[in-house]
Amino acid sequence: MGEMTHIMVDSETTGVTPDIAGIIQLAAIKFNPTTLQVGGTFDRCPMILPRRRWDDSTRKFWQQDNREVLKTIIARQEPARAVFQAFADFCSEGAPFGGYVFVAKPVKFDWPMIESNMLDLDIVFPFAHHRYLDMHSWISGLRGACDRTAIEDEVPFPAGGSKHNALHDCAWQIDCMFAAKRGHVAAEIVQ
16 A cells, blocks of 8 residues: 555534634544545544533534434543544654645634644644645645535535544545546546
């Protein structure tokens, strides 16, 4: 198997403000967008840090629209320090020269959310400030700016998966990137 170069990261949270919201699920999958290969996975559910809190609209979102997913997350909760340290270790283990590329949909949400929670625990964020990639931006580069979210309608969510389960979301997001890459390669061959 080829070298893994990127890590798709997704977090499920108690709100949308990085310095206030907590993380209730953190997942990641190592992958290589060039070779279209997938590597190891990370999927853990930290307890909410003491100074973090629920946003009312996010609590409503979870309790009304995603109650079953929330129940599975709560059942798996463990001490936050252990989860975030294990995440840092996962993101460092087997890293290519320069480190893995952090990938998310969108980077502007997951990066500051995770970094802020890790900072509260004095755990070093395992990604260099210049090694990140937004999934939509990457797809736009392959398919054109106006087509950046259309891929999400084209790629089915994994069978048996649950939306807003961070690991399932990571897998689907990688599927979207791979589908865009395969489409791009096919378009180049056809032309």
